[in-house]
Each structure stands twice: as structure tokens, then as C-alpha cells.
Amino acid sequence: MSDQITFPDVVQLAVPFFIAAILAELLWIRVSGKGGRYETRDAITSLLMGAGNVTAGIALGFIAWGFFMYLWGLTPLDLGTAWWVILLCFVLDDLRYYWVHRFGHRIRWVWASHVNHHSSQHYNLTTALRQTWTYTFTFMMVVRAPLILLGFHPALVLFCGGLNLIYQFWIHTETIGRMPKWVEAVMNTPSHHRVHHGRNARYLDANYAGVFIVWDKMFGTFVPELDKEKPDYGLVHNLGTFNPIRVAFHEWVGIWHDVTQPGLSLRDRLMYCVAPPGWSHDGSRETSDQIKTRHLAAHPEQRGTPGF
Amino acid sequence: MPLTVLIALVVLGIAGVALLIHTTGLSQPCRFTTEAEARAAWTREFPLTDVTGVTLCRSGRAALIATPNGPGVVWPMGADSTARKLTNARVTPRDGGLTLHLSDYAAPTVRLYLDPDETALWAERIGTT
Ligand SMILES: [Zn+2]
Numbered sequence: 001m002s003d004q005i006t007f008p009d010v011v012q013l014a015v016p017f018f019i020a021a022i023l024a025e026l027l028w029i030r031v032s033g034k035g036g037r038y039e040t041r042d043a044i045t046s047l048l049m050g051a052g053n054v055t056a057g058i059a060l061g062f063i064a065w066g067f068f069m070y071l072w073g074l075t076p077l078d079l080g081t082a083w084w085v086i087l088l089c090f091v092l093d094d095l096r097y098y099w100v101h102r103f104g105h106r107i108r109w110v111w112a113s114h115v116n117h118h119s120s121q122h123y124n125l126t127t128a129l130r131q132t133w134t135y136t137f138t139f140m141m142v143v144r145a146p147l148i149l150l151g152f153h154p155a156l157v158l159f160c161g162g163l164n165l166i167y168q169f170w171i172h173t174e175t176i177g178r179m180p181k182w183v184e185a186v187m188n189t190p191s192h193h194r195v196h197h198g199r200n201a202r203y204l205d206a207n208y209a210g211v212f213i214v215w216d217k218m219f220g221t222f223v224p225e226l227d228k229e230k231p232d233y234g235l236v237h238n239l240g241t242f243n244p245i246r247v248a249f250h251e252w253v254g255i256w257h258d259v260t261q262p263g264l265s266l267r268d269r270l271m272y273c274v275a276p277p278g279w280s281h282d283g284s285r286e287t288s289d290q291i292k293t294r295h296l297a298a299h300p301e302q303r304g305t306p307g308f
Numbered sequence: 309m310p311l312t313v314l315i316a317l318v319v320l321g322i323a324g325v326a327l328l329i330h331t332t333g334l335s336q337p338c339r340f341t342t343e344a345e346a347r348a349a350w351t352r353e354f355p356l357t358d359v360t361g362v363t364l365c366r367s368g369r370a371a372l373i374a375t376p377n378g379p380g381v382v383w384p385m386g387a388d389s390t391a392r393k394l395t396n397a398r399v400t401p402r403d404g405g406l407t408l409h410l411s412d413y414a415a416p417t418v419r420l421y422l423d424p425d426e427t428a429l430w431a432e433r434i435g436t437t
């Protein structure tokens with residue numbers, strides 16, 4: 001029966017809204033002279049990454065869908081589509097997002113996909129659309145398995161995931177400073193997510209939330225935006241290309257080079273795939289933990305402050 | 309949404325936004341106006357590397373950084389900048405300067421805009437990497 005249920009593809013439906021909001025932000029920045037920066041090639045690359053993400057979803061979506069429908073066939077549970085089931089699914093899928101996102105920063109294999117989203121040195125609404133083309137290859141769809149097995153229909157889970165993505169669009173802006181206190185306390189906001197995009201030592205590996213910032217507070221990864229330390233957006237090592245294909249695949253190519261270099265043990269090769277980004281067999285690179293440690297050695301007075 | 313409508317929307321949306329950003333004058337690449345600026349841009353990427361010299365080209369569109377472990381280059385990326393150490397770099401002449409070829413998938417080439425007298429100097433310094 002409920003194998004037949006369908007939900008609208010909300011991300012595709014939101015495309016006109018995305019375009020309108022980008023135009024509005026751009027005009028606001030031009031008129032007011034504050035609230036962020038735009039640059040032509042950066043924005044085009046971000047938008048092409050977004051278009052490629054949707055294309056990859058259409059081309060490869062059947063893999064995750066097939067996996068989910070396989071699980072749906074296994075489970076005896078069916079929670080249906082009552083309003084409270086949809087709400088519960090949305091909240092639990094946001095918890096799923098938190099962990100996938102955290103893995104995305106701590107496991108290089110997943111980072112190879114997620115790094116795309118962080119590859120801009122700008123932070124505006126187009127940055128929100130700078131999305132991966134290679135998510136399917138991270139196998140992170142397995143993190144959704146418990147939801148399906150609990151009886152949430154795959155179409156419902158994907159619907160909630162789409163809403164989650166749309167929510168995260170508006171927080172990629174510098175036009176909004178802080179939201180009302182209760183919003184900042186419970187929800188992911190522009191302020192919290194600016195921290196997530198910061199390459200400052202203080203802000204690395206913080207605020208993985210999708211919709212509800214409470215997950216970061218629960219799991220100890222919350223760092224507030226400090227007025228005295230503006231986020232410096234981008235990667236620890238910024239890209240030297242705007243070519244979307246290079247943006248999409250550069251970290252996969254990096255993994256390949258590292259794994260195939262001569263003279264490594266099998267363990268080293270594996271670590272280049274699954275260790276945190278920045279791990280190296282000879283210690284020639286820095287992980288985020290090492291960057292924080294080095295920063296604290298130079299600024300011991302900051303020990304114990306947010307992010308350290 | 310029908311696929312054709314989605315495609316049209318995406319294509320027109322990207323083109324429209326790009327045109328608007330460009331016509332409001334936001335395509336101007338970053339320029340280093342002082343050596344200190346170039347040095348700061350380098351240090352933002354390589355905070356651990358000692359800088360022993362900075363050679364800013366007259367166009368302001370790149371700077372050669374001298375370090376104890378060999379040269380590096382810092383250059384504008386749109387309104388911002390990035391930098392690379394010049395290990396295994398190759399340099400080829402071009403009208404108006406040099407093209408740097410790095411063995412880096414995420415930064416394959418850097419166009420250097422140099423005056424003729426600068427070109428010779430830069431080629432010599434980079435050529436040794
Ligand atoms: Zn992230």
C-alpha cells in the first residue's frame with residue numbers, strides 16, 4: 001500500500017526561490033554596502049556545483065533509492081504518514097544529517113565529497129548551492145538505514161532530507177547578524193553556520209548541525225561566533241581553480257595520489273582514505289587537531305575559550 | 309517539475325545571476341598593492357613557513373615568496389587569493405608573462421602577468437625548482 005506514496009521533490013521546486021533570494025541578497029549588498037561579498041567567478045562556480053549536484057542526484061539517485069527500498073522490503077514496521085510521523089522523521093533525519101556531516105569532516109573518504117561545499121572563500125547564498133557531485137560514492141546512505149528499518153518510508157525520509165537542505169540555504173549569508181535569542185539557542189542560524197565555514201583554528205570542526213543546533217550542544221561540537229574573531233571562509237589550503245570539475249574531484253584525486261605512492265604499508269594506504277583530513281604517514285601535513293594544538297602553543301591564553 | 313522547465317530555470321538563473329554580478333562591477337580580481345599584502349596572503353595559507361623575501365610584480369597579480377625551502381607563489385583567486393610552494397613547478401613563456409604549471413590538480417596553472425624585465429628574473433628564480 002504505502003509503497004505507492006510519493007512526496008514532491010522539494011529541492012527542485014525550491015529552485016525559483018533560490019534564484020530570487022540570491023538576487024535579493026545581491027541587491028541588498030549593493031544598496032546597503034554591507035552584509036557580504038560576491039565575486040563573479042566564485043558565484044558561477046558555486047551555482048554550477050549546485051546544478052551538478054542536482055544532475056548527479058537524477059543520474060545516481062537510483063542507487064540510494066534501490067538500497068532504501070531493499071531495506072523497506074525487509075522491515076515489518078510501517079509508521080505511515082501521519083503529521084507527527086513526518087515531524088518525527090524530520091527531527092531524526094536532522095540527527096542523521098549531524099552525524100553524516102561530522103563524518104564528512106573527520107573521515108577523508110567522506111570529506112572528499114563534502115570539501116566541495118567548503119571550497120569557496122566567500123560566504124553568501126550561492127555558497128549554499130556549492131554542493132557535492134560525489135555524495136553517492138561516500139556510501140553515507142547507510143546512516144539512513146535505521147530510519148527506514150524503524151518504519152519511515154524512503155520517500156518520506158528523502159522528503160525530510162530535501163526540507164533540511166532547503167532550510168540550510170538561508171543561513172549562508174552575512175546579511176543577518178544574530179537571530180532572536182531563542183532561535184540562536186535551538187536552531188542552526190547564519191551566525192552558527194558562519195563558524196562552520198571558518199578556517200580559523202578556533203572554528204575548525206564545529207557546528208555540524210543541519211536544522212537544530214542542539215545536536216552540537218549535545219555532542220560537544222558547538223562553538224559560538226565570537227564578535228572579536230570574524231570567520232575566515234574557505235579551506236585550510238584554498239583551491240587555485242574555479243573549474244567545477246576540479247572543484248568536484250580534487251580531493252578524490254588527492255586520495256588517489258596518496259594511496260598509490262610507493263613504499264607505504266597497507267595500513268598507511270588505508271589511513272589516507274579514512275583518517276581525518278590532513279593525516280599523513282610522515283607527519284608532513286596537519287590535521288585540524290594539530291592545527292588547534294599549534295595555535296594554542298602560540299596563544300596559550302586562549303586555552304579553554306570556545307573552540308579550544 | 310518537468311525536466312525541461314528545471315533545465316531552463318537553472319540555465320537562465322545561472323546566466324542571469326552571473327550577468328548581474330558582472331555588470332555591478334564584481335569581476336575585478338584582487339591585486340596586491342604592497343609587499344606586506346602579498347606576504348599576509350601567503351602567511352594565511354602557510355603560517356608555518358618563514359618568509360625570507362617577497363617579490364611583488366608590477367601588475368600586482370602575483371608575488372614570488374622566498375623561503376628557506378625554496379620559492380613559493382601567491383596569486384589572486386577572484387576577490388581573494390591562494391598560494392602554493394613551487395616544488396616540481398614548470399614554467400613556460402607566454403605573451404605578457406609566464407605560465408606556471410604546478411603538479412597540483414586543485415591548482416594546475418597560474419598565469420603570471422609580468423613586464424619583460426620581470427619575466428627573465430622570475431623565470432630564473434622559478435626555473436630552479
Ligand atoms: Zn561542512
Ligand SMILES: [Zn+2]
Nearest residue numbers: 117128172193
Ligand atoms: Zn554550509
